[in-house]
Every structure is written in C-alpha cells, then in structure tokens.
Amino acid sequence: MVPTKVLMFGWEFPPYSVGGLGKVTYYLSNALTKLGTKISLIVPIKGESDKLKILPTNLITIKSINTMLSPYLTEKSYQYLLSEEEAKIYGGNLKEEISRFTERGVELAKEEDFDVIHCHDWMTFTAGIKTKEFSGKPLILHVHTTEFDRSCGGCNPYVYNIEAEGFSKADKIIAVSNYTKNKIIENYDVDENKIEVVHNAIEFNGGANNNKIHQRKKVVLYFGRISMHKGPDYFIRAAKKVTEYDKNIVFVMAGGGELLPEMVNLACDLGIGDKLLFTGRLKDEEVKNIYNSADLYVMPSVSEPFGITVLEAASNRIPAIVSNNSGVKEVLNNCFTADFWDTDEIANKVLSILKYSSIKEEMVDNAYKELKNISWDNRAVKINNIYNSVSNL
Amino acid sequence: MVSVCLYMHVHQPIRLKNFKIFDIGKEKNYFDDAKNKMYLERIIKKSYLPTNKILLDLIHKTDGKFKVSFSITGTLLEQLREYPKALESFQKIVDTGCCNLVSESYYHSLASVFSSEEFKMQIKHQEKTLYDIFKVRTKIFRNTELVYQNEIGKLVSEMGYKGILAEGWDKVLGWRNPCFVYKGKNSNIKVLLKQYKLSDDLAFRFSERTWKSWPLTADKFAGWISNYNGNGNLVNLFIDYETFGEHQWKETGIFEFLKHFPFKIFEKGDDFVTPTEAINRYNSVSEIDFPNVVSWADSERDLSAWLGNKMQKTASSKLYSLKRDILQYGDEKLIDDWRKLQTSDHFYYMCTKWFSDGDVHKYFNPYKTPYDAFITYMNILSDLTLRLEYIKKIKNNYMNKQFLEPVEAGKEFYTKNGITIASMEELANVIKTFDDETFFHHVNEERNDFANWARDVIGDFVLANRMKRVRKQATLSKIVSARVAELSFL
Numbered sequence: 053m054v055p056t057k058v059l060m061f062g063w064e065f066p067p068y069s070v071g072g073l074g075k076v077t078y079y080l081s082n083a084l085t086k087l088g089t090k091i092s093l094i095v096p097i098k099g100e101s102d103k104l105k106i107l108p109t110n111l112i113t114i115k116s117i118n119t120m121l122s123p124y125l126t127e128k129s130y131q132y133l134l135s136e137e138e139a140k141i142y143g144g145n146l147k148e149e150i151s152r153f154t155e156r157g158v159e160l161a162k163e164e165d166f167d168v169i170h171c172h173d174w175m176t177f178t179a180g181i182k183t184k185e186f187s188g189k190p191l192i193l194h195v196h197t198t199e200f201d202r203s204c205g206g207c208n209p210y211v212y213n214i215e216a217e218g219f220s221k222a223d224k225i226i227a228v229s230n231y232t233k234n235k236i237i238e239n240y241d242v243d244e245n246k247i248e249v250v251h252n253a254i255e256f257n258g259g260a261n262n263n264k265i266h267q268r269k270k271v272v273l274y275f276g277r278i279s280m281h282k283g284p285d286y287f288i289r290a291a292k293k294v295t296e297y298d299k300n301i302v303f304v305m306a307g308g309g310e311l312l313p314e315m316v317n318l319a320c321d322l323g324i325g326d327k328l329l330f331t332g333r334l335k336d337e338e339v340k341n342i343y344n345s346a347d348l349y350v351m352p353s354v355s356e357p358f359g360i361t362v363l364e365a366a367s368n369r370i371p372a373i374v375s376n377n378s379g380v381k382e383v384l385n386n387c388f389t390a391d392f393w394d395t396d397e398i399a400n401k402v403l404s405i406l407k408y409s410s411i412k413e414e415m416v417d418n419a420y421k422e423l424k425n426i427s428w429d430n431r432a433v434k435i436n437n438i439y440n441s442v443s444n445l
Numbered sequence: 446m447v448s449v450c451l452y453m454h455v456h457q458p459i460r461l462k463n464f465k466i467f468d469i470g471k472e473k474n475y476f477d478d479a480k481n482k483m484y485l486e487r488i489i490k491k492s493y494l495p496t497n498k499i500l501l502d503l504i505h506k507t508d509g510k511f512k513v514s515f516s517i518t519g520t521l522l523e524q525l526r527e528y529p530k531a532l533e534s535f536q537k538i539v540d541t542g543c544c545n546l547v548s549e550s551y552y553h554s555l556a557s558v559f560s561s562e563e564f565k566m567q568i569k570h571q572e573k574t575l576y577d578i579f580k581v582r583t584k585i586f587r588n589t590e591l592v593y594q595n596e597i598g599k600l601v602s603e604m605g606y607k608g609i610l611a612e613g614w615d616k617v618l619g620w621r622n623p624c625f626v627y628k629g630k631n632s633n634i635k636v637l638l639k640q641y642k643l644s645d646d647l648a649f650r651f652s653e654r655t656w657k658s659w660p661l662t663a664d665k666f667a668g669w670i671s672n673y674n675g676n677g678n679l680v681n682l683f684i685d686y687e688t689f690g691e692h693q694w695k696e697t698g699i700f701e702f703l704k705h706f707p708f709k710i711f712e713k714g715d716d717f718v719t720p721t722e723a724i725n726r727y728n729s730v731s732e733i734d735f736p737n738v739v740s741w742a743d744s745e746r747d748l749s750a751w752l753g754n755k756m757q758k759t760a761s762s763k764l765y766s767l768k769r770d771i772l773q774y775g776d777e778k779l780i781d782d783w784r785k786l787q788t789s790d791h792f793y794y795m796c797t798k799w800f801s802d803g804d805v806h807k808y809f810n811p812y813k814t815p816y817d818a819f820i821t822y823m824n825i826l827s828d829l830t831l832r833l834e835y836i837k838k839i840k841n842n843y844m845n846k847q848f849l850e851p852v853e854a855g856k857e858f859y860t861k862n863g864i865t866i867a868s869m870e871e872l873a874n875v876i877k878t879f880d881d882e883t884f885f886h887h888v889n890e891e892r893n894d895f896a897n898w899a900r901d902v903i904g905d906f907v908l909a910n911r912m913k914r915v916r917k918q919a920t921l922s923k924i925v926s927a928r929v930a931e932l933s934f935l
Contacts (some may be wrong), residue, residue, distance in 0.1 A: 385814070386814075387814075397465070398468070399467075404466050405820075408819065409757075410819075411816050413755050
C-alpha cells in the first residue's frame with residue numbers, strides 16, 4: 053500500500069490549545085505518521101506561530117494562518133474577543149473572518165501535494181470544499197461537534213448551511229461517536245452509509261498516577277469550557293443539593309468560557325459561593341494538578357459528541373458521572389451515566405460514590421483495563437483505511 | 446436402564462427500588478413493587494403457566510411415569526401470593542405425587558457462606574413455607590446457586606436431609622462421572638451431581654444456531670441420555686425453570702421439545718425419577734470430597750460472580766455484620782427486610798466480571814451498571830442500619846413513647862402560680878408562659894424542679910439530663926418541645 057498524503061485543515065497544537073480539537077489534531081496526526089501517512093497541516097493561529105515548533109515527526113509539515121478563529125467561536129464570542137486593534141487586521145465579524153481564512157487556506161492548499169483532504173469541524177469545511185473543487189481530490193469531514201450540539205437548539209442558520217453543504221459534498225464523514233452519527237443523520241438528512249464512526253481516544257501509557265493529594269475535603273470536578281451545551285448550570289444545581297447534605301464536599305469548576313460570569317453569579321445566588329471554586333482557564337501543568345486533587349469527575353453535558361476528558365479522568369484513576377447524551381460512554385463502560393437535567397440523581401451519585409469507597413476502587417481498576425484498548429494508534433488505522441477507501445473511489 | 450432426574454429451580458428475587466442517598470432515614474419501603482410485578486407477570490405468562498400445563502399433561506398422559514422436581518424459593522412464593530392461579534398450577538403438579546419439592550434457603554441467600562446459624566433459620570423458614578402451601582415435607586436439599594462443600598452437606602444432614610444436589614464439576618469428580626449417587630464426606634448425605642453438559646445443552650445451547658447439534662430434537666437428546674446405559678444409573682438434569690419460555694422462548698420450540706422428550710426417554714427403555722426415588726433406588730458408589738466451595742456458575746464454578754469484587758465484599762460483609770444486633774433487637778419487619786437483602790441476585794447485579802466487555806448479565810437486571818446496583822444496595826443498607834440503631838435506642842429505654850403519656854393522678858406538677866402539669870407536652874406548652882418569679886422559683890442555682898420531675902415522675906432520664914443545667918426559660922422550653930417531637934416521631 054502506498055502511503056497516503058493528506059491535506060489536513062486542523063486546529064491548534066498543544067500547548068496552544070483550548071479543548072479537545074487541538075488534542076485530536078495532535079495525537080491523531082502523530083499516530084497517522086506511524087503508519088507512514090504524510091500530513092500537510094493547515095492550522096489557524098492567532099498572533100505569533102512559534103508555538104507550532106514542537107512537531108512530533110518530519111512527516112508533518114505545518115502552515116499556519118494568522119486568524120482570530122478558534123474552534124468553539126460563535127458570532128457573539130467573536131465580537132467579545134475582538135479588540136479595536138485586532139479589528140484592523142482581522143475580519144470585522146465571524147463570517148468575514150471565515151471567508152478570509154478560507155481564501156488563505158485554499159491558497160496554501162494549492163502549494164501542497166496530496167491525495168485526500170481531511171477537515172475538522174465546520175469552520176474548515178468551506179476551505180475543504182473549495183480545495184476539493186480545484187484539486188478533484190476526495191474530501192473527508194471529521195465531525196467533532198455539530199451546530200446542534202453547540203447551540204442547544206438555537207441553531208445558527210449560517211453555520212448550519214455550511215455544515216449541510218459540507219456533508220452533501222463530502223466523500224466520507226467521520227463522526228466521533230454513534231451519538232454524533234445519529235445526530236448527523238437526523239438533523240442533516242445524510243445517508244448513513246456515508247458516515248463512519250471513529251471514536252476519540254487517549255494517549256495512555258498505563259502508568260498509574262499515585263501522587264494524589266491527600267485532603268480532608270472531597271473534591272468533585274467539572275472540567276471543560278463553561279458553555280451552555282456543557283451543562284455547567286446543572287453541575288452547580290447538583291452541587292447545591294450535595295453540599296446541603298454533606299458540607300465536606302467541595303466542587304471545582306475548571307475551565308474558561310463565555311458563561312463563566314453567569315455561573316459565578318448562579319453559585320452565589322444559591323448560597324454555595326464558598327463550596328464551588330472557579331479556576332478559569334488552565335495551563336497543562338495546572339490540569340495535572342486539578343486531576344490530582346479530584347475525587348470524582350462530572351460531565352453533565354446537554355450534548356457531548358464525545359468527551360475526551362472522561363478518558364483523561366479515568367487515566368488519572370478518577371471515577372466519572374457522564375451525561376447520557378455523550379459519545380464517550382460508547383467506549384467506556386465503567387463509568388456512571390445520568391440524564392444531565394436530573395440533578396437529584398447526579399447529587400445522589402456524587403454522594404454515594406464519595407460515601408462508599410469501594411465503588412471508586414472497583415470502577416477505576418476496571419476503567420483502567422478498558423483504556424488499554426482505547427488508543428490513538430488503532431483509531432489511526434481505522435482512519436487510514438478510510439483514506440484508502442476514498443482515494444480508490 | 447438410565448433414570449432421568451429432572452430438577453428445575455424456580456426463583457424470582459424481590460428487586461430493590463432506586464433508593465437514593467436522600468431517602469436514607471425517610472423512605473420506608475425498599476422494594477420496587479411495580480417492577481417486581483411487571484417481571485413476575487411476564488414470567489408467569491411466558492413460562493410458569495404454559496410450562497406447568499405441559500408438565501401436568503405429561504404426568505397424566507404417562508400415568509405418572511413422568512417425574513419432575515422443583516425448588517421454589519420463598520421470595521418467589523411470597524410474590525406468588527398475589528397470583529393464585531400461578532401458585533395453583535404448581536400445587537396441582539405437586540399434588541400428583543410425581544413431583545418432589547426440594548428445600549433450600551427461603552431467601553435464596555448465600556447465608557451458608559457467612560453464618561450457619563442464619564442459614565439454618567432460613568432453611569427452617571422455607572420448610573415451614575413449603576408445608577403451609579404444599580403440605581409437603583422434603584428430605585432433599587439444594588443450596589443457592591448449587592453452592593456446596595462438605596460442611597454444608599454435614600449441616601443439612603444434621604437437619605434431617607437425606608440428599609443434596611451439587612454441581613458435577615470435573616475438578617471434583619476427577620475420572621469419575623456424575624451419573625451415580627455419591628456419599629458426602631463427613632456425613633451420610635447422598636449427593637446428586639448435575640450432569641452439566643447435558644443440562645447446559647438444554648438450558649443454554651438449545652436455541653444456539655451456531656451449535657453443531659442444533660436443532661436439538663427430543664429424540665436426539667434422549668439418545669444422548671441413553672448412551673449412559675452401562676456407564677451410569679442416573680442423568681441429573683438440573684436447570685433453571687425459566688429455561689422453558691423465558692431463557693428459551695416459545696419460538697425456539699422448547700415447549701414442543703418438552704412435550705415429546707419424556708416419550709422418547711420411555712421409547713429407549715429409560716425412565717424418570719425424583720431425587721428421593723434416586724437416593725432410595727441407588728446406593729452410593731463412593732464418597733465424594735468437596736473441600737472447597739463449588740457452585741454451578743461460570744467456568745470457574747465458584748462464588749466470584751456474587752462475592753468476587755470489592756463492592757460485593759463490602760456489601761456482604763456490612764450486611765452480615767448487622768446479624769447479631771438485628772436478631773437481638775430487630776422486629777419482624779426489620780429482620781425480614783434484612784433477610785431479603787441477602788438474596789443472592791442483589792450481589793449478582795454488582796458483578797463486574799463481564800461488564801467491561803459490554804456483556805452485562807442483562808437478564809431481568811434492573812440496573813444499568815453494577816455500580817448503580819451497589820449504590821442502591823448500600824443506601825438501603827444504610828437506612829436499615831439507621832432503623833436498627835433507632836430500635837436499639839428504644840429497647841435500651843432511650844426512647845419510650847410512654848414518656849409522653851400523662852402521669853399518674855396525684856403525681857402532677859403544681860407550679861407556684863397554681864397551674865397543674867400532667868404530661869411532658871403540657872410542660873412544653875406551659876413552661877414558656879411563666880413569669881420570671883414563677884420560673885426562677887422552680888429553676889435556680891440550687892434546683893431544677895422540672896428536670897427532677899421529668900426524671901422521677903416521667904422517668905425520662907434523657908430529658909432530665911438535658912434540662913438539669915439549663916437556667917434559661919426559652920432554652921428549657923425548646924429542650925422539652927424538641928424531646929416531645931423526638932418521641933412523637935416514633
């Protein structure tokens with residue numbers, strides 16, 4: 053088999069990352085190169101791009117586009133982030149910025165030699181479609197979230213149309229879970245045979261993390277962007293119920309996001325300002341510490357296409373309560389599931405898990421065994437097969 | 446001639462309701478009546494009624510030559526009280542005399558592993574239940590999940606049992622085969638060993654299309670049994686009753702199989718026996734030694750599906766640690782609840798052995814994960830512990846409702862301002878109305894008349910202790926009211 057050459061419209065690499073997408077681009081590219089796949093990566097970068105120099109291998113070449121885009125932007129948050137200075141350089145609104153990115157992306161793509169185009173999420177779809185048009189190469193769209201997940205119902209038609217056009221023009225769609233696959237089928241009227249599920253994974257070396265900080269209070273962790281579709285308000289309402297019952301439990305809400313101020317207010321309104329700590333956005337080193345101090349991880353997402361953080365928690369020997377509306381439970385059996393809106397049940401589980409210690413011992417041991425089969429290497433094999441299948445079309 | 450001993454285990458647990466941590470100390474019922482009803486009605490319709498009809502027909506059609514035996518757990522019989530038709534269908538079969546009832550622990554528990562005293566009580570409970578419902582006393586025993594070892598044989602033999610059922614496990618048998626009657630070590634009990642290969646052909650493989658012997662016809666199966674002629678007296682088919690109609694659905698042809706199977710056995714010159722007939726007819730060929738616990742479950746034939754993981758160990762040891770106090774202080778309801786928590790199914794739901802492979806033992810399992818099963822169980826156990834502590838306090842005279850009753854005539858409290866107080870409740874009401882003069886007359890540096898009255902007349906030492914050093918009117922009033930509330934709560 054001839055090694056495939058892939059043109060990938062990806063997202064920022066660690067340490068410059070704000071969420072799952074950067075990690076996926078990084079680990080997936082890395083695993084793909086182990087199979088001999090060559091990757092030309094085009095990523096958006098804000099400001100200086102020297103952070104990209106930590107390349108895992110020379111099979112990857114990177115070109116960056118200086119842009120304000122980050123994968124979870126909405127028109128509102130774009131305006132919020134854009135300073136006056138920046139408005140002179142970047143597009144005045146999200147729409148303009150995306151056409152600027154697309155134009156530049158296609159220009160860069162013309163300089164590359166490739167067999168397959170691989171795009172991650174909607175902001176890159178138009179660039180992918182245009183690249184397909186001029187090159188005639190097959191297009192793969194990798195769906196990590198859809199507008200329906202992000203918007204909790206209040207779907208932006210501009211974004212929806214880009215996604216729908218992409219899905220109809222793509223040769224193959226990769227969904228990160230069956231949960232997401234079904235959403236695509238339901239909401240975008242896509243033929244199910246066009247969609248392949250490749251679950252996300254984790255870089256897991258099996259090394260147990262035993263340097264837990266011993267503390268008197270038990271810590272329940274929320275870790276992710278503080279956006280509506282992640283269900284932070286449900287976390288806080290569950291926290292209220294838990295702390296009423298047991299005052300030795302502390303909740304930590306780690307991560308940044310546009311709902312942060314609102315959530316701080318909610319916590320204060322509920323009178324648990326002292327029981328619920330906010331960390332803001334965390335650096336990698338701080339992420340490690342936060343996992344070290346947590347006794348339980350809760351992901352109450354309203355809609356979570358996958359949920360890599362649950363795997364990270366498991367690899368740090370932290371048991372998890374996961375929303376029923378999530379993809380990660382398809383690969384990790386040894387976790388709790390609950391409906392995100394059922395804060396009584398979430399509170400019940402939080403209290404029970406912290407009260408009966410043998411749950412945790414049993415669960416983390418069994419989850420650990422499962423993690424061994426959830427590696428990027430076997431995901432890369434699957435994706436490489438998809439590359440081959442579309443290039444032979 | 447080979448004799449077929451067909452024994453069927455009939456059981457349904459009483460499942461627990463989703464008991465949240467917030468329910469501890471508040472919710473009184475532990476059992477999910479609606480869910481239990483739903484499962485039971487389904488099983489009655491799909492399995493009990495059609496199967497019993499066929500069995501009864503077979504007994505009539507063969508002039509009583511067809512024999513069968515049942516063990517029916519107490520937890521099921523208790524639930525069947527609401528379903529007289531289903532219960533009656535079992536009674537009719539037992540009444541023919543062609544059916545042996547086999548005894549076991551009423552609660553389908555693993556008590557044999559934890560406490561022989563408790564185990565015996567549950568057996569006696571089952572014996573009484575069987576007699577009440579079926580007017581039958583039995584000399585044959587089977588333990589939950591066919592758990593057996595020498596000590597268990599000895600124990601039930603001392604209770605008067607003559608035969609016991611056990612797994613015909615290769616590691617115990619060695620070169621011998623299970624198609625003979627054996628004698629238990631250290632006792633005179635006769636051991637009937639399950640022919641697990643043939644039993645499992647029926648119970649598990651019957652509808653398995655990838656199995657090389659599929660489809661299994663009555664003739665073929667009778668032929669396999671007949672092959673034991675010359676190499677055994679007895680083929681012990683020990684299966685779950687629900688094989689008929691539930692594990693193997695009607696559509697698999699299991700009922701047709703059952704209708705024809707006995708006649709095929711007779712055609713080949715073989716017959717049927719009950720366990721009692723088997724031990725009377727055949728002498729034991731040798732002693733069989735079960736030094737360790739053997740069950741009929743999994744490839745390990747051990748207890749790991751029930752007591753293997755940390756949650757199961759925690760839950761069971763906590764449960765049995767309550768034994769002494771529950772039996773000493775518990776009322777009938779508390780003891781019954783505690784025993785219902787011993788039903789092995791509760792522990793089985795917590796099993797993680799196959800869970801990681803996504804291969805949950807889904808059969809009638811009310812939980813999404815073993816962890817959910819554990820949480821529910823532990824919350825209930827916490828509530829039970831609270832109830833126990835409460836009863837203990839009452840019995841140790843800490844709580845006594847009689848403290849609330851009016852005192853004997855002549856022993857009332859007469860206050861300085863001319864009020865008569867006859868009960869604790871009145872005291873609570875009146876105490877806050879006193880003016881300073883009256884109050885400090887009774888409560889001062891030297892004495893606390895109210896505390897003394899509570900101690901000497903009402904007899905409530907707890908209240909007296911709480912009151913005796915208090916000098917503030919409002920506080921004292923609160924203490925008395927709180928005590929009234931506390932006692933009224935009982």
